[in-house]
Amino acid sequence: MWISAFPFSGGKTMAEKLDNFDQSLLAELEEGLPMTSEPYAQVAKRLDVSEDEVLARLAALQEAGTISRFGVVVRHRELGYNANAMVVWDIPDNQVSEVGQQFASLPFVTLCYRRPRRGEKWPYNLFCMIHGTCHDKVLEQVEQAARAAGMENCRRDVLFSGRRFKQRGARYGKNSSNRQPQEVA
Amino acid sequence: MTYGNFKKGELKFEAANLTQLDRVLLDRFQRGFPLVSRPFAQIGAELGVSEEQVLDSYTALQQLGVISRIGAVVRPHRCGWSTLAAMAVSEERLEQVAEIVSGMPEVNHNYERHHQLNLWFVVTAGSKLAVADVLSKIELETGLQVVDLPLEESFRVDLGFPIQWRQNDG
Numbered sequence: 313m314w315i316s317a318f319p320f321s322g323g324k325t326m327a328e329k330l331d332n333f334d335q336s337l338l339a340e341l342e343e344g345l346p347m348t349s350e351p352y353a354q355v356a357k358r359l360d361v362s363e364d365e366v367l368a369r370l371a372a373l374q375e376a377g378t379i380s381r382f383g384v385v386v387r388h389r390e391l392g393y394n395a396n397a398m399v400v401w402d403i404p405d406n407q408v409s410e411v412g413q414q415f416a417s418l419p420f421v422t423l424c425y426r427r428p429r430r431g432e433k434w435p436y437n438l439f440c441m442i443h444g445t446c447h448d449k450v451l452e453q454v455e456q457a458a459r460a461a462g463m464e465n466c467r468r469d470v471l472f473s474g475r476r477f478k479q480r481g482a483r484y485g486k487n488s489s490n491r492q493p494q495e496v497a
Numbered sequence: 498m499t500y501g502n503f504k505k506g507e508l509k510f511e512a513a514n515l516t517q518l519d520r521v522l523l524d525r526f527q528r529g530f531p532l533v534s535r536p537f538a539q540i541g542a543e544l545g546v547s548e549e550q551v552l553d554s555y556t557a558l559q560q561l562g563v564i565s566r567i568g569a570v571v572r573p574h575r576c577g578w579s580t581l582a583a584m585a586v587s588e589e590r591l592e593q594v595a596e597i598v599s600g601m602p603e604v605n606h607n608y609e610r611h612h613q614l615n616l617w618f619v620v621t622a623g624s625k626l627a628v629a630d631v632l633s634k635i636e637l638e639t640g641l642q643v644v645d646l647p648l649e650e651s652f653r654v655d656l657g658f659p660i661q662w663r664q665n666d667g
Contacts, residue, residue: 330576338576344566347556349548350534367532370569374532378575380654383530383567384555386523390563391660398610398617409650416653425573426650427581434614434644439581443658471617474609478599478618481566 330378333361337369342481344385387479388443395444395472399454400436402429402467408438414461415440420453435467447472515563518546519554520662523564527657530567570655573648578628579621580647583614584639591616594639603631614644 330338340359345351352370353363373379388396403411408426415438416424423441440457444450451470458464515523521544531539537555538548558564573579586594591609598618599607607618622628632643 335576338569338571341568344559344568345536347552347559349537349552351536352532352534363534367534371532373569377572379569380572381528381570381656382532383527383657384523385565385568385570386527386657386660387562387565388660390561391523409652412650412652421653422658423655424652425648426652427646427648430644430646434583434646439646445661469612471610471612474611474615475595476608477595478604478607479565480605481568 333359334369334373334378337366338373344481385481389476392445393443395447395450397442397444397450397454398471398473399440399442399457400469400471401438401440401463402435403438403463404466405437411461411463412438415457418453418457418460420444421457436469516554518544518550519558520660522551522554523558524660526567572654573651577621577623578625579619580628580632580645581617581619582632582635582646583610583618583644584616584635584641585614586616586639586641594641597638598635601631601635603628 336359337355340355346354348354350363352366356363356366359366370379370382374382401411412424412426415421420442421440422443423439425439426437427439429435429437442450442453444453450472454468454470455464458466458468522540526540530536533539535548537551541548541551544551555564555567559566584594584598595607595609595616598604598616601620603620603622604618605621607616609615610617620628620631622631629645632645636643
């Protein structure tokens with residue numbers, strides 16, 4: 313069930329605009345499913361549509377990849393994941409896509425994105441997240457990633473997280489609730 | 498992947514008092530949560546417990562803050578726009594600046610990281626312009642520069658990952 317590699321090209325999919333109903337549905341789900349026996353029926357009621365319609369749209373959005381996953385969103389720190397590193401790399405432009413896919417296939421890399429460099433102070437164009445429970449082990453995994461991609465000599469940095477000031481799901485504006493953020497550490 | 502598949506002594510965390518059922522519910526349904534009328538009943542049938550037990554456990558886990566929600570994770574830039582942004586803030590001002598940043602409803606993650614750029618946050622809004630407005634507002638209110646690092650290519654999006662439990666936590 314767990315796919316370790318899921319390479320695809322993102323960021324250029326703005327053309328695929330969601331329709332109004334999909335946007336309202338995603339906005340309605342920002343706080344998550346209600347914890348009741350028939351949660352989709354309750355969401356449907358709030359949107360004034362049928363439960364079948366909600367289920368069908370959610371399945372379609374998953375199928376289309378708009379929803380990358382539908383399920384439990386865990387707050388990892390509460391489970392002891394305290395060594396969460398953002399690993400940033402300065403990879404030659406002509407190799408970045410290939411290296412990104414190699415990193416993404418490593419089981420301990422939980423997110424992997426290309427982002428723009430910002431001058432000499434921020435020369436990094438590839439970002440990986442490693443969610444770990446042990447600082448030293450994460451550093452070993454960074455070494456392992458560098459070796460796997462043949463990037464041992466590339467400039468890189470490891471940014472461990474410190475204080476968590478805020479963590480919650482994304483809100484997209486349309487019909488978003490104005491409730492206070494649930495989680496401020 | 499089944500939960501509990503890990504090497505002995507690999508993990509250090511002190512687990513909360515989670516039951517075996519809690520652990521399966523946390524681990525196995527990060528993706529592919531049932532899209533059926535009574536999803537908690539279906540999960541219960543699959544695990545050999547009642548719908549009520551599943552609901553009680555998820556409700557408790559949410560109240561404890563172990564799960565933030567059961568819902569959709571949207572692929573970046575499929576719905577609106579988002580960016581990762583960073584700031585270099587002096588230690589004396591960090592809490593105050595973090596508070597300004599967290600106060601923006603469009604900011605959903607905001608963390609300290611150990612680097613010269615030490616405040617990192619994600620801004621998500623309905624459009625690219627709306628995101629840019631939030632960044633400008635933060636610059637104006639803090640007097641500090643914001644480094645905007647939008648995603649350009651995805652190699653791995655958020656698919657969840659198997660949770661590793663320490664062997665003797667059960």
